[in-house]
Amino acid sequence: MSTKGDKWGFQPEKSNVIVLDRPVAPLYRQLRLKVPSLASCFFCGGCSATCTASEEGMNFRVVHLLLCRGEMEKVGSLIAPCLLCGKCTLVCPRNVDTRSVVFNLKLALHELQ
Ligand code: SF4
Numbered sequence: 001m002s003t004k005g006d007k008w009g010f011q012p013e014k015s016n017v018i019v020l021d022r023p024v025a026p027l028y029r030q031l032r033l034k035v036p037s038l039a040s041c042f043f044c045g046g047c048s049a050t051c052t053a054s055e056e057g058m059n060f061r062v063v064h065l066l067l068c069r070g071e072m073e074k075v076g077s078l079i080a081p082c083l084l085c086g087k088c089t090l091v092c093p094r095n096v097d098t099r100s101v102v103f104n105l106k107l108a109l110h111e112l113q
């Protein structure tokens with residue numbers, strides 16, 4: 001006998017959609033409060049293209065994506081080479097204060113250690 005939800009003989013997969021406007025990780029929520037301009041980021045990658053530390057693996061766009069997803073494991077090693085030079089902040093078309101984001105992120109991760 002079929003029950004509600006399996007009348008087609010299969011169950012649909014639970015949605016994997018990540019709603020980037022709804023921060024899930026507590027650390028990310030704190031960052032959005034400290035640097036409200038982070039909410040304006042639309043992941044264009046302009047900051048990453050100009051980053052002084054890109055050859056060492058720093059990539060603000062990827063860091064932001066990982067933060068949105070709550071995947072904190074790789075964030076520390078990605079931001080480690082950042083020199084806080086602020087070049088990324090100058091080129092951002094949405095005026096995201098990327099330098100402050102990385103600075104506050106470094107502080108928060110240091111406090112967690
Ligand atoms: S340049 Fe600005 S809007 Fe584009 S990914 Fe970087 S922070 Fe986000």
Ligand code: SF4
Pocket residue numbers: 050051052053054058060081082083084085086087088089098099102
């Ligand atoms: S502040 Fe950090 S992320 Fe931004 S350009 Fe400089 S080294 Fe790259």
